[in-house]
Amino acid sequence: MMDxxxxxxxxxxxxxxxxxxxxxxxxxxxxxxxxxxxxxPPNVTGILHMGHALNQTIQDILVRWRRMQGRNTLWLPxxxxxxxxxxxxxxxxxxxxxxxxxxxxxxxxxxxxxxWKRQYGGTIVHQQRMLGNSTDWRRERFTFDDGCNRAVLKVxxxxxxxxxxxxxxxxxxxxxxxxxxxxxxxxEHEPNHGHFWYIRYPVVGSARGQSGEPYKDYVMVATTRPxxxxxxxxxxxxxxxxxxxHLLGKTVVLPLTGREIPVIADDYVDREFGTGIxxxxxxxxxxxxxxxxxxxxxxxxxxxxxxxxxxxxxxxxAGMDRFKCREAIVADLEAGGFLDHIEDLxxxxxxxxxxxxxxxxxxxxxxxxxxxxxxxxxxxxxxxxEVKFVPDRWSKIYYNxxxxxxxxxxxxxxxxxxxxxxxxxxxxxxxxGVRGDRSPSVPEDLVFVAETAEEALAQAKAKTGNDALTLxxxxxxxxxxxxxxxxxxxxxxxxxxxxxTKDLDYYYxxxxxxxxxxxxxxxxxxxxxxxxxxMGRPPFKNIxxxxxxxxxxxxKMSKSKGNSLDPLELINQYSADALRFSIALxxxxxxxxxxxxxxxxxxxxxxxxxxNAARFMEMQEQALGNGEPARFDGRTAFDQxxxxxxxxxxxxxxxxxxxxxxxxxxxxxxIQDGALAVYDFFWTQICDWYVEYVKDSPNxxxxxxxxxxxxxxxxRLLHPYMPFVTEEVAxxxxxxxxxxxxxxxxxxxxxxxxxxxKWGLTDGLYDFVEAKREAxxxxxxxxxxxKVAPSTFVKVTLAVDADHEKSVASEIPSLKxxxxxxxxxxxxxxxxxxxxxxxxxxxxxxxxxxGLVDKAAESKRIAGELAKLAGxxxxxxxxxxxxxxxxxxxxxVVDEAKRKxxxxxxxxxxxxxxxxxxx
RNA sequence: GGGCUAUUAGCUCAGUUGGUUAGAGCGCUUCCUUGACAUGGAAGAGGUCAGUAGUUCGAAUCUACUAUAGCCCACCA
Numbered sequence: 001m002m003d004x005x006x007x008x009x010x011x012x013x014x015x016x017x018x019x020x021x022x023x024x025x026x027x028x029x030x031x032x033x034x035x036x037x038x039x040x041p042p043n044v045t046g047i048l049h050m051g052h053a054l055n056q057t058i059q060d061i062l063v064r065w066r067r068m069q070g071r072n073t074l075w076l077p078x079x080x081x082x083x084x085x086x087x088x089x090x091x092x093x094x095x096x097x098x099x100x101x102x103x104x105x106x107x108x109x110x111x112x113x114x115x116w117k118r119q120y121g122g123t124i125v126h127q128q129r130m131l132g133n134s135t136d137w138r139r140e141r142f143t144f145d146d147g148c149n150r151a152v153l154k155v156x157x158x159x160x161x162x163x164x165x166x167x168x169x170x171x172x173x174x175x176x177x178x179x180x181x182x183x184x185x186x187x188e189h190e191p192n193h194g195h196f197w198y199i200r201y202p203v204v205g206s207a208r209g210q211s212g213e214p215y216k217d218y219v220m221v222a223t224t225r226p227x228x229x230x231x232x233x234x235x236x237x238x239x240x241x242x243x244x245x246h247l248l249g250k251t252v253v254l255p256l257t258g259r260e261i262p263v264i265a266d267d268y269v270d271r272e273f274g275t276g277i278x279x280x281x282x283x284x285x286x287x288x289x290x291x292x293x294x295x296x297x298x299x300x301x302x303x304x305x306x307x308x309x310x311x312x313x314x315x316x317x318a319g320m321d322r323f324k325c326r327e328a329i330v331a332d333l334e335a336g337g338f339l340d341h342i343e344d345l346x347x348x349x350x351x352x353x354x355x356x357x358x359x360x361x362x363x364x365x366x367x368x369x370x371x372x373x374x375x376x377x378x379x380x381x382x383x384x385x386e387v388k389f390v391p392d393r394w395s396k397i398y399y400n401x402x403x404x405x406x407x408x409x410x411x412x413x414x415x416x417x418x419x420x421x422x423x424x425x426x427x428x429x430x431x432x433g434v435r436g437d438r439s440p441s442v443p444e445d446l447v448f449v450a451e452t453a454e455e456a457l458a459q460a461k462a463k464t465g466n467d468a469l470t471l472x473x474x475x476x477x478x479x480x481x482x483x484x485x486x487x488x489x490x491x492x493x494x495x496x497x498x499x500x501t502k503d504l505d506y507y508y509x510x511x512x513x514x515x516x517x518x519x520x521x522x523x524x525x526x527x528x529x530x531x532x533x534x535m536g537r538p539p540f541k542n543i544x545x546x547x548x549x550x551x552x553x554x555x556k557m558s559k560s561k562g563n564s565l566d567p568l569e570l571i572n573q574y575s576a577d578a579l580r581f582s583i584a585l586x587x588x589x590x591x592x593x594x595x596x597x598x599x600x601x602x603x604x605x606x607x608x609x610x611x612n613a614a615r616f617m618e619m620q621e622q623a624l625g626n627g628e629p630a631r632f633d634g635r636t637a638f639d640q641x642x643x644x645x646x647x648x649x650x651x652x653x654x655x656x657x658x659x660x661x662x663x664x665x666x667x668x669x670x671i672q673d674g675a676l677a678v679y680d681f682f683w684t685q686i687c688d689w690y691v692e693y694v695k696d697s698p699n700x701x702x703x704x705x706x707x708x709x710x711x712x713x714x715x716r717l718l719h720p721y722m723p724f725v726t727e728e729v730a731x732x733x734x735x736x737x738x739x740x741x742x743x744x745x746x747x748x749x750x751x752x753x754x755x756x757x758k759w760g761l762t763d764g765l766y767d768f769v770e771a772k773r774e775a776x777x778x779x780x781x782x783x784x785x786x787k788v789a790p791s792t793f794v795k796v797t798l799a800v801d802a803d804h805e806k807s808v809a810s811e812i813p814s815l816k817x818x819x820x821x822x823x824x825x826x827x828x829x830x831x832x833x834x835x836x837x838x839x840x841x842x843x844x845x846x847x848x849x850x851g852l853v854d855k856a857a858e859s860k861r862i863a864g865e866l867a868k869l870a871g872x873x874x875x876x877x878x879x880x881x882x883x884x885x886x887x888x889x890x891x892x893v894v895d896e897a898k899r900k901x902x903x904x905x906x907x908x909x910x911x912x913x914x915x916x917x918x919x
Numbered sequence: 920g921g922g923c924u925a926u927u928a929g930c931u932c933a934g935u936u937g938g939u940u941a942g943a944g945c946g947c948u949u950c951c952u953u954g955a956c957a958u959g960g961a962a963g964a965g966g967u968c969a970g971u972a973g974u975u976c977g978a979a980u981c982u983a984c985u986a987u988a989g990c991c992c993a994c995c996a
Binding site for chain 2: 004196268401585598602604676784897
């Protein structure tokens with residue numbers, strides 16, 4: 001006997017370990033068609049949020065569905081080592097102990113991070129289990145585990161050998177106090193009340209003027225950072241700015257230095273801002289850096305790592321703090337007559353998120369991947385249709401980025417991550433290479449890239465001819481690689497690459513990649529490139545992009561705003577099934593998903609409905625079995641029935657249609673439509689309609705057998721969406737024995753043609769029962785209109801066409817029940833009866849009121865109806881009178897229009913007769 | 920400034936190549952404690968599909984423009 005209430009927590013606690021421990025999530029390569037998906041690995045420091053819930057629900061639905069279809073399925077889980085985030089977490093912990101990472105030293109610090117990972121890194125992996133994810137935990141991976149590490153080193157080495165990895169200058173955010181580079185998201189921009197200094201740069205050749213007019217001919221440059229002036233290597237104007245067109249090609253004198261620099265034209269310059277002339281300092285501003293690259297300008301680094309000026313700033317300023325230097329330079333400009341005036345300016349200035357020091361843009365040497373050669377085949381793979389975006393519009397955004405791709409800076413000044421496998425020969429003669437302050441300055445040809453230090457040593461010996469070199473003569477690059485440098489290998493490094501494993505051979509390429517739009521560039525595009533380059537084939541066939549989960553008002557969810565929902569809390573309150581089903585039902589791939597707590601009641605209520613329907617079936621079966629559960633084998637019981645009633649056949653057709661529809665929908669990744677289709681089948685068709693029929697079925701054992709069959713199909717259809725309740729109910733109702741699981745049950749595909757023929761399942765029959773429902777609804781509506789209580793038994797008359805009379809007559813018993821009718825009488829269509837009526841496809845439904853009607857109210861209502869119909873009929877007639885419509889529109893559309901017109905004309909006739917009665 | 924998307928019922932959204940009187944859920948109104956379920960059942964109200972013009976026999980659907988909103992990128996020397 002099933003409990004009165006479904007205990008979701010108990011069910012989840014029971015079934016998840018059952019599945020996991022019995023290998024239900026695990027397949028080994030075999031002869032079947034594989035279906036493989038890799039999870040977008042969450043940060044190991046992360047905690048589960050609604051975005052994960054959405055992303056993983058979609059994947060689990062697809063994976064569970066394919067698995068039930070009989071595909072050999074792999075959903076590979078794992079986490080991302082998230083260099084910066086993880087290092088910060090551990091550094092924060094250290095800070096509480098009053099230590100910095102430098103106090104521990106590199107090796108000890110990294111060990112400390114590993115320790116943290118072992119202790120806390122399982123949090124999100126644990127939380128994912130709460131969602132019900134059917135990920136194969138036996139194949140769980142980590143982007144920094146040994147295998148991934150090997151893959152990363154091999155890839156770096158290969159790209160280096162291919163000339164696709166190189167070292168080059170790059171502007172980084174630099175905190176002078178911490179002595180480290182910062183990632184963009186570690187820089188906090190704050191409003192600043194600053195100044196705009198207007199400075200005159202004399203045009204070369206212009207004469208020094210008289211009294212107070214230092215130069216007759218100059219360009220006016222406005223800057224917020226005058227201390228960078230000694231690093232200027234050009235001034236720039238907009239190419240479309242006719243005011244300055246005459247300056248192009250000329251050179252100007254850089255004040256205080258006497259150096260001559262060119263005037264260049266670049267689109268970057270905003271004509272409206274400042275004077276429309278910008279000083280270009282490639283070594284100290286990210287935009288100027290790019291301008292400098294475009295125009296081949298020299299990069300003069302005038303600052304030390306600690307924020308003081310170096311000798312390139314000029315002897316006078318060398319060693320001076322940058323802000324002191326600013327004052328000194330402004331004073332000297334003024335003294336030299338170069339300073340025109342000063343304005344106040346409000347702008348944004350970046351600060352270090354940790355020490356709040358003003359961040360400096362600083363030129364440094366970093367490692368890069370040359371992206372263009374990798375991007376081209378990745379573009380082609382999408383253009384050719386080999387890889388598809390779902391929805392397709394994302395391919396445009398992908399092309400846009402790929403076609404304008406910039407080289408990828410992959411080095412990070414961190415300790416937690418894959419250390420760059422580049423080795424430098426110590427004590428080599430410096431060739432003046434500048435690479436931050438902490439790294440060795442060696443000529444490029446004394447850099448050895450190898451997967452191991454030993455191999456690097458061998459290279460060094462060969463290169464220098466010095467056999468006496470030892471490992472101690474080598475120093476490894478101190479930087480680590482960007483976390484994405486491991487993530488972009490995820491679809492094959494997790495399957496064993498670079499080893500040639502069975503898994504790799506069988507599961508690569510994966511089928512679908514499901515992710516949110518925000519990491520198309522960071523991750524998806526790069527995986528495409530890596531997959532094609534290293535595996536020779538794109539890593540997946542379909543890229544399914546879904547929206548972002550937003551708060552009810554459309555804003556981003558954030559903890560600080562307090563508008564975020566915690567999926568774990570929702571699971572606790574409503575159940576994992578409720579969370580999954582609701583999110584699937586309200587999510588469209590085409591747009592962001594707005595959620596509030598109430599939305600999750602849909603799923604919760606549906607769970608309750610399923611449970612209660614199951615209880616109903618159990619009770620009915622027990623009643624029929626005199627207290628013992630009498631379980632009717634779906635097939636044999638109704639196979640042997642002499643004939644099935646219209647309602648029995650109707651639910652079988654509905655079931656068949658639902659099965660086909662859901663499969664087709666899922667083929668097209670329409671997760672939402674699938675949820676709706678199952679929901680509608682279960683609730684509307686089974687519960688609201690068929691169960692009501694079963695209660696009074698004249699052939700109850702057959703009807704119960706049918707219910708048992710469609711219920712089992714419905715549970716399996718639903719399982720990908722609601723894994724726990726479907727498993728529990730399947731066992732409670734005896735569809736499965738102990739030790740079996742619905743996860744491996746066959747996904748329903750509908751009935752065979754043979755079965756349909758045997759049971760008389762036709763579209764016409766389906767429509768007939770739908771028409772009957774319409775008639776019953778019409779009668780209920782008549783009751784409501786005439787305020788006849790539902791408990792009152794009424795007399796009903798049905799006017800039907802002669803050729804339908806027989807089939808309608810056979811439904812009289814069920815009509816009587818559903819209509820709560822004392823009698824249902826059938827008369828020929830066209831009879832003029834003095835009763836309120838409604839016209840339906842089933843025939844005209846008359847409700848006998850036996851003089852209980854308020855005539856005035858009824859007249860009024862009829863008048864309203866007639867007016868409404870008159871409008872429609874007029875429009876309809878006009879349409880059908882249009883020769884063009886009749887000629888061009890499909891026949892079915894024309895026929896339907898004719899049918900509607902006739903039907904509404906009938907309605908008018910009926911109403912007019914009725915109106916006379918009440919007059 | 921460059922790119923993308925959206926605008927349909929009070930709210931959140933469907934509406935697949937143009938073709939029935941535009942749908943669902945929630946919310947709202949009225950009625951119903953008949954043993955599966957009040958986390959339920961029944962009936963109902965509510966939309967000139969953002970606006971304008973065009974293409975077409977026919978437009979929520981295609982085109983152009985306008986208005987409004989959002990997202991991504993670049994961001995102010």
